[in-house]
Amino acid sequence: MDARIGMPAPQVMRRSRIRExxxxxxxxxxxxxxxxxxxxxxxxxxxxxxLFDQAxxxxxxxxxxxxxxxxxxxGYLPDARPGTVYGYRVHGPYExxxxxxxxxxxxxxxxxxxxxxxxxTWGPEVFGYRLETEDDRTFDERDSAPLVPKxxxxxxxxxWGRERGRAVPWDRTIIYETHVKxxxxxxxxLPEAMQGTYAGLAAPEVVDYLRDLGITSxxxxxxxxxxNDNFLLERGLTxxxxxxxxxFFSPARRYARDPAFAFAEFKEMVARLHEAGLEVILDVVYNxxxxxxxxxxxxxxxxxxxxxxxxxxxxxxxxxxxxxGTGNTLNLSHPxxxxxxxxxxxxxxxxxxxxxxxxxxxxxxGREPYGFDEGGGFLDSCRQDxxxxxxxxxxxxxxxxxxxxxxxxFPPGWAEWNDRFRDTVRAFWRGDEGQVAELAARLTASGDxxxxxxxxxxxxxxxxxxxxxxxxxxxxxxxxxxxxxxGEENRDGHSxxxxxxxxxxxxxxxxxxxxMRERQKRNMLAMLLLxxxxxxxxxxxxxxxxxxxxxxxxxxxxxxxxxxxAGIGEEGKALAAFTRKLIAxxxxxxxxxxxxxxxGAYNEEIGVKDLAWLTPAGTEMEPEYWEDPNTRCxxxxxxxxxxxxxxxxxxxxxxxLLIANAHHDVVEFALPxxxxxxxxxxxxxxxxxxxDEPEAFEPGHPYLVTGRSLLLFVLxxxxxxxxxxxxxxxxxxxxxxxxxxPSEGG
Numbered sequence: 001m002d003a004r005i006g007m008p009a010p011q012v013m014r015r016s017r018i019r020e021x022x023x024x025x026x027x028x029x030x031x032x033x034x035x036x037x038x039x040x041x042x043x044x045x046x047x048x049x050x051l052f053d054q055a056x057x058x059x060x061x062x063x064x065x066x067x068x069x070x071x072x073x074x075g076y077l078p079d080a081r082p083g084t085v086y087g088y089r090v091h092g093p094y095e096x097x098x099x100x101x102x103x104x105x106x107x108x109x110x111x112x113x114x115x116x117x118x119x120x121t122w123g124p125e126v127f128g129y130r131l132e133t134e135d136d137r138t139f140d141e142r143d144s145a146p147l148v149p150k151x152x153x154x155x156x157x158x159x160w161g162r163e164r165g166r167a168v169p170w171d172r173t174i175i176y177e178t179h180v181k182x183x184x185x186x187x188x189x190l191p192e193a194m195q196g197t198y199a200g201l202a203a204p205e206v207v208d209y210l211r212d213l214g215i216t217s218x219x220x221x222x223x224x225x226x227x228n229d230n231f232l233l234e235r236g237l238t239x240x241x242x243x244x245x246x247x248f249f250s251p252a253r254r255y256a257r258d259p260a261f262a263f264a265e266f267k268e269m270v271a272r273l274h275e276a277g278l279e280v281i282l283d284v285v286y287n288x289x290x291x292x293x294x295x296x297x298x299x300x301x302x303x304x305x306x307x308x309x310x311x312x313x314x315x316x317x318x319x320x321x322x323x324x325g326t327g328n329t330l331n332l333s334h335p336x337x338x339x340x341x342x343x344x345x346x347x348x349x350x351x352x353x354x355x356x357x358x359x360x361x362x363x364x365x366g367r368e369p370y371g372f373d374e375g376g377g378f379l380d381s382c383r384q385d386x387x388x389x390x391x392x393x394x395x396x397x398x399x400x401x402x403x404x405x406x407x408x409x410f411p412p413g414w415a416e417w418n419d420r421f422r423d424t425v426r427a428f429w430r431g432d433e434g435q436v437a438e439l440a441a442r443l444t445a446s447g448d449x450x451x452x453x454x455x456x457x458x459x460x461x462x463x464x465x466x467x468x469x470x471x472x473x474x475x476x477x478x479x480x481x482x483x484x485x486x487g488e489e490n491r492d493g494h495s496x497x498x499x500x501x502x503x504x505x506x507x508x509x510x511x512x513x514x515x516m517r518e519r520q521k522r523n524m525l526a527m528l529l530l531x532x533x534x535x536x537x538x539x540x541x542x543x544x545x546x547x548x549x550x551x552x553x554x555x556x557x558x559x560x561x562x563x564x565x566a567g568i569g570e571e572g573k574a575l576a577a578f579t580r581k582l583i584a585x586x587x588x589x590x591x592x593x594x595x596x597x598x599x600g601a602y603n604e605e606i607g608v609k610d611l612a613w614l615t616p617a618g619t620e621m622e623p624e625y626w627e628d629p630n631t632r633c634x635x636x637x638x639x640x641x642x643x644x645x646x647x648x649x650x651x652x653x654x655x656x657l658l659i660a661n662a663h664h665d666v667v668e669f670a671l672p673x674x675x676x677x678x679x680x681x682x683x684x685x686x687x688x689x690x691x692d693e694p695e696a697f698e699p700g701h702p703y704l705v706t707g708r709s710l711l712l713f714v715l716x717x718x719x720x721x722x723x724x725x726x727x728x729x730x731x732x733x734x735x736x737x738x739x740x741x742p743s744e745g746g
Contacts (some may be wrong), residue, residue: 004467016724023069027112027249028086028153034155035080039073039088039110040336041305043100046091047073047654050107055084056118062113082155085117086110087145090304094128095137099307099317103128106144109300109316111340113151115263117408121147122230127708128298136294136318148299149225156351164632167355168216168279170415170458173592174583175213175281177466178539179241180255185562190740196562197257198265201271205742210278212739213542213576214583217279217392219358221467223266225250227290227299229473235487239336239553241467243328243360246290248344251352251363260594262609263352270353279355281392282348286330286341287314287399289362293320293327305582306335311369323401330380333368341378346387356392358417361399361404369654371403383413396463408449414459415534418446421462426475426498428662429708430554433629435662440613443636443658443694445532446729447597456516457597459532464524465541470551472524472541475499476517477506485556498717504565506549518544518571519708522578522686523660528708529582530592530658530684541565542579543572543738565742569571575736578689581735585683585712589733590638593655598638602618607672612637614657618670618700633705654724661705673699674715682730684712692732 021036049063063616065075077084081365088110092102106128109116124131125147130138184190184200196199201218210218222242227241243250256262264625270280291302301309311321311329320328349355359365361412366376373379380389399415410416423444427644428435441448445457457554470481475621477502481494484608484632528535540563547553568576586592598611613621614635625631640653655674659668671680680701681694683711687706697703697715705711714728 001331007738011051011627017077017079017444018063019076019078021074022068023074025070025112026072027110027114028084028151028421030080030082030153030155034076034078037074037588038063039090039304040071040340041073041090042071042308043090043305044073044090044092044102046104048089048091048104049075049077049089050089052085052087052150054083054085057146060144061088065640072405076323080153084153084155085150086153086366087150088191088304089149096294096318099496100314101128101306103139103303105141105502106298106303106712107148107150108298109149109593110151110305111304112245112249112343113247114154114249115152116149116154116157116247116253117226117260118149118225120149120297122233122297123147126297126299128303133294134313135247138477145296156263156491158264159355160267160271168277170456171590171595172394172587173217173279173321173458173534174215174529174586175217175461175534175536176210176220176539177219177221177463177536178282179221180239180377181468181557182562183539186559187563187565187742193257196255197557198255198262198269199257200250204268207272207276207278208740210273212580214580214587214734214739215278215537219281219536220271221283221402222285222360223252223255223282224284225246226285229290232238232555235555237487238557239555240557240561241554243285243554244290245285247537248284248340250284254329257459259611267352274353278658279392280353281356281358281394282354283360284345284348285360286332286344287331287359287738288324288326288328288483290329292320321401323367323399323404326359326602329401331494332365332376333381335377338377338381342381342385345382346385350390351389352570354391356394358394360396362395362410362416363397363399363404364401365395366406366410367399367401372406372409374409374512378409379414382689383411384389390636394480407611408446408452412455413451414458415461416450417466418442418460418462418533419538420446420449421531421533422464423498425464425524425527428632429520429527430498430500430659430690431632431662431664431708434631436631436634437626440634440636443527443531444611450595451599456573456595457532457593458534460596461536462528462531462533463536463538464528465537465538466536468552468554469494470497470499470519470549470589471538471545471547473517473544473546474549474551475524477501477546478549479505480549482506483552483553485560485594486552492618493550494513497551500542502680504534514571516708519686520703521575522689523708523710525575526684526686526712527580527660529586529589530710532592532598535586537579541566543576556570569743573741574689576738576741577735579735580739581732582684584731584734585728588727589654589655589656589714593636603641608641610639612639614672616669616705618672633660633667633669635659635669635672637674639674643678657711657713657715659703659705659711659713661707661709663707665707667705667707668702669705671697671701671703671713676722678714679716681725681728682709682713683732686710689735694728
């Protein structure tokens with residue numbers, strides 16, 4: 001008996017049954033006859049393939065991979081099949097001071113595994129060193145196999161059926177950030193077994209809601225297999241968001257109705273969303289892994305080739321560079337690690353057919369040993385790759401390392417989260433002083449950051465809220481964060497939220513406060529959806545979802561995070577209807593999603609500017625108005641006729657006027673007269689969300705702009721007025737009823 005794991009010692013497979021196989025592709029690949037196994041490790045001395053029973057509980061055999069080619073260990077098993085459960089034991093030096101942490105007592109996940117079975121059970125056995133000594137230079141001889149997840153060989157075959165094309169042009173893209181489980185866990189129209197799953201997200205009731213709302217692209221929080229942190233489990237919490245990846249090719253089983261077929265269920269979800277014309281974008285975490293620092297567990301990369309996979313301190317290789325704040329940083333300067341990441345991306349883009357990626361802490365991916373480089377290996381790889389250069393690539397352009405803030409610093413072909421838009425819009429509507437000049441740049445796609453090297457306005461992904469921080473409802477309902485449920489005495493999460501509770505902390509029955517909060521929600525949604533750039537909406541903001549003031553719900557897998565469909569009241573339904581109207585207007589008028597930056601350029605031929613900024617008197621803003629810290633009301637005049645080149649589209653020559661008033665009181669605004677004899681048609685007034693028919697006003701009319709409100713007008717054109725009026729009416733009618741809200745039994 002093997003005393004380490006209480007079972008017969010595994011027998012080495014006869015050499016006659018194992019063949020050399022091939023060094024490519026990496027991972028476990030079934031060719032219809034047998035399975036080729038290939039694992040990169042530059043510093044290992046031996047690699048053993050370990051086979052398990054179907055439950056992953058009993059180790060059946062250990063097979064030494066017979067060949068080592070180009071730093072890849074490989075072998076071919078002619079009698080292996082899909083369903084084979086396996087892991088690796090990798091031999092080599094255990095020399096932490098030199099960066100090596102090989103320990104064959106630890107069963108390791110294949111970095112290229114397509115399916116993971118089982119969950120991690122925390123115990124001292126999963127650490128490469130003797131945990132009780134608190135010294136990572138010690139060596140632990142206990143077997144980790146009974147406590148760690150295993151890999152399973154898959155047959156990737158899947159019938160996609162009549163899946164239609166799904167690529168959405170960037171200028172029409174409206175992103176909806178959500179969580180696979182949280183979005184449907186409480187959905188009343190779904191059977192319990194489907195709630196919180198890939199299948200649930202693909203259900204007709206859910207897909208119809210997303211399509212009716214008008215969004216184009218569903219961005220999912222991480223779905224790569226990830227680990228629950230031990231410190232959270234000890235508190236009775238869990239890793240809900242999923243930013244703790246351990247496998248970059250396998251979809252998380254926890255979101256599957258049948259965990260054994262998570263990859264097939266994920267594909268089915270993608271197919272159903274595509275059939276509805278919706279894109280699927282994945283939030284991906286390639287900056288670090290769940291193995292932590294030198295005190296963390298040995299689950300995969302650390303035991304396969306620590307010195308290659310991770311960035312280590314140059315003069316103290318025992319320790320990890322921690323630009324992520326999570327303990328370790330993947331080393332994308334290494335060609336094999338770079339290959340793994342790009343192979344993973346291509347796999348999800350081709351085999352799983354996703355349409356784009358949002359990269360967590362993306363500055364790290366562009367960081368070389370000398371610092372961030374927009375011409376670094378990873379960014380160059382994506383730009384030239386025939387697959388990756390054609391999908392949507394979105395960077396979170398910051399990390400906690402040196403020079404980590406890089407908004408606007410990514411190369412052509414990339415879009416970036418723009419936190420400057422978030423902070424400025426929040427501050428403006430809160431009534432902060434001196435925001436107008438900064439806001440002008442943000443409303444025009446932050447050309448000061450992105451208008452270079454031929455980048456387009458869509459490169460600025462504008463958002464006001466995201467998974468990290470307050471929801472829109474909480475942004476207007478709380479002055480302070482309330483994160484006590486996280487077990488960290490409210491120390492976690494950002495304190496600088498630029499929020500305002502409007503007179504009461506949290507829920508209130510005061511009708512005036514409630515009315516103001518609802519208008520502020522409409523103001524921010526309108527500014528988001530009527531600005532240049534690519535808008536991103538946080539799921540549930542369109543009907544006022546709350547997290548009860550918690551702005552760091554990463555560990556809350558419960559009702560605090562799950563969308564409360566049953567709790568959507570009349571205010572929520574009205575807000576959803578208004579959001580739908582805004583999206584319809586954005587799609588109706590190309591000028592709201594212009595393909596070129598608005599710069600205020602003057603068209604001498606017809607005597608108009610593409611952009612002008614107006615005072616309430618209807619005159620252009622002078623420097624003293626820009627510089628006045630008390631300026632809180634202005635107009636943004638967009639004249640589509642000024643476009644001197646490029647392909648014109650129906651409605652692209654419209655003239656639009658956006659008026660924003662963050663004063664607490666009414667401001668009289670004189671409507672300008674850009675063209676004699678033409679009238680303004682009111683399309684949006686956030687003080688009158690029920691508006692469902694354009695209202696006409698003569699130039700010069702002193703429109704009374706309610707305190708803290710936003711307006712949108714379109715100028716009645718000399719020609720084609722009927723078609724524009726019809727389009728505007730259609731957009732307004734889209735907001736007369738909310739999207740198909742779920743109800744019990746559908």
